[in-house]
Amino acid sequence: MTHSKILVTGAAGYVGGSVLSYLKTLESSSIDAGSVIGAVRSEEQVDALTAARFNVQQVNLSDEQAVAELVLRNEIDVVVHCASGLDRDLVVNLIHALGKRREASGKATYFIHTSGGSAFSEVGGWSNGPTSDTDQIFDLEKALADSMPLRKVDVAVTEEAKSAGVTSYIVVPPMVYGRGLGLWNKLSVCMPLTVRASLSRRAVYTFPQDSVMPAVHVSDLMALYARLLEKIVQNDAPAGGENGYYFAVAHKIHWWPTLDRMAAALHSRGLVQQRSTQMWPNDEEAAEAYGLPGLFVQMIFNSRTEIRSGKAGALGWEPTWTQEDQFLQIIDDEVRDVLELDTGKGSVLNNVNKQLK
Numbered sequence: 030m031t032h033s034k035i036l037v038t039g040a041a042g043y044v045g046g047s048v049l050s051y052l053k054t055l056e057s058s059s060i061d062a063g064s065v066i067g068a069v070r071s072e073e074q075v076d077a078l079t080a081a082r083f084n085v086q087q088v089n090l091s092d093e094q095a096v097a098e099l100v101l102r103n104e105i106d107v108v109v110h111c112a113s114g115l116d117r118d119l120v121v122n123l124i125h126a127l128g129k130r131r132e133a134s135g136k137a138t139y140f141i142h143t144s145g146g147s148a149f150s151e152v153g154g155w156s157n158g159p160t161s162d163t164d165q166i167f168d169l170e171k172a173l174a175d176s177m178p179l180r181k182v183d184v185a186v187t188e189e190a191k192s193a194g195v196t197s198y199i200v201v202p203p204m205v206y207g208r209g210l211g212l213w214n215k216l217s218v219c220m221p222l223t224v225r226a227s228l229s230r231r232a233v234y235t236f237p238q239d240s241v242m243p244a245v246h247v248s249d250l251m252a253l254y255a256r257l258l259e260k261i262v263q264n265d266a267p268a269g270g271e272n273g274y275y276f277a278v279a280h281k282i283h284w285w286p287t288l289d290r291m292a293a294a295l296h297s298r299g300l301v302q303q304r305s306t307q308m309w310p311n312d313e314e315a316a317e318a319y320g321l322p323g324l325f326v327q328m329i330f331n332s333r334t335e336i337r338s339g340k341a342g343a344l345g346w347e348p349t350w351t352q353e354d355q356f357l358q359i360i361d362d363e364v365r366d367v368l369e370l371d372t373g374k375g376s377v378l379n380n381v382n383k384q385l386k
């Protein structure tokens with residue numbers, strides 16, 4: 030299957046934009062960069078990405094007919110879905126379109142979904158403790174699907190794909206850091222959120238618990254998508270469906286030392302009053318400063334998520350950012366990027382507010 034056409038959704042976003050750029054720069058890969066199309070939402074994004082010689086098309090992924098037309102017209106065999114892990118309708122539209130494409134072409138089709146590490150956070154109702162992608166994740170998620178939209182969508186991916194005859198995979202990025210490789214949104218989620226909350230209060234606040242998060246540098250996450258895509262185009266696709274989970278975890282980080290460095294970076298620029306962190310007076314004030322539902326704030330910043338990657342190595346994935354210290358060394362750069370590039374408009378936040386409120 031050497032001429033697979035690949036559609037990357039959310040191609041103006043942090044993750045999807047990075048996938049699009051990364052695939053274009055891959056050397057000696059079996060992926061044909063000319064066969065990669067990005068799906069973006071606005072005309073402005075089409076113009077900007079087209080000017081930079083990316084092949085992009087405008088589509089509202091909520092529009093079932095528009096999605097089917099896009100997939101069939103462009104003969105798409107593989108979708109890398111990076112627009113939203115929280116919106117079931119988008120997933121269903123894309124998978125049904127791939128099902129139609131499979132029927133029309135007689136070729137196998139593949140759906141690579143992007144979920145998130147929060148699906149496995151104890152505050153978000155994950156009661157199974159430390160988890161590896163070698164565990165029976167589908168069954169475990171299904172049993173707890175109703176208490177968390179991310180899990181519900183993951184389960185829908187596997188079930189819808191199975192009934193449409195599409196092979197599905199679920200990539201689970203934990204906290205992603207590093208400047209995005211794409212042209213539009215270059216910022217991830219956790220750092221901008223916390224810098225914004227700190228600027229509004231002129232202080233950096235911590236929670237009572239030192240959150241321990243799994244993490245991955247954006248370049249390593251991109252390498253995982255690429256390894257999976259290479260296997261697919263080489264006709265060596267790994268098992269998908271219920272066995273198609275890949276946790277993209279390269280190391281863990283602790284949030285308290287992260288905030289200490291963030292406080293130092295903001296204080297040296299005169300943006301917070303104290304060089305040290307303070308404790309949030311209560312959860313309500315924290316949620317208000319973050320501008321997000323309390324559950325989401327607690328899930329990310331005051332929780333433990335213990336997941337590890339047990340399968341990606343078999344795809345040839347070898348992350349290079351594997352130490353917490355490598356992350357801590359670049360906190361000043363992360364803060365600088367947020368101060369330079371933040372527009373305050375990540376669609377992930379809109380989706381979270383819509384789905385969790």
Ligand SMILES: NC(=O)c1ccc[n+]([C@@H]2O[C@H](COP(=O)([O-])OP(=O)(O)OC[C@H]3O[C@@H](n4cnc5c(N)ncnc54)[C@H](OP(=O)(O)O)[C@@H]3O)[C@@H](O)[C@H]2O)c1
Binds near residue numbers: 112113201203378
């Ligand atoms: N960044 C992280 O640390 C992280 C970690 C774990 C999981 N994830 C998951 O990865 C996915 C992407 O995250 P991200 O950080 O890349 O978010 P992002 O920067 O906000 O990108 C999402 C992109 O998808 C587009 N989009 C959303 N809904 C759409 C629709 N109905 N039709 C067409 N386009 C649509 C958005 O368009 P607009 O530009 O018009 O808004 C945006 O460009 C999310 O599911 C997120 O939960 C991210």
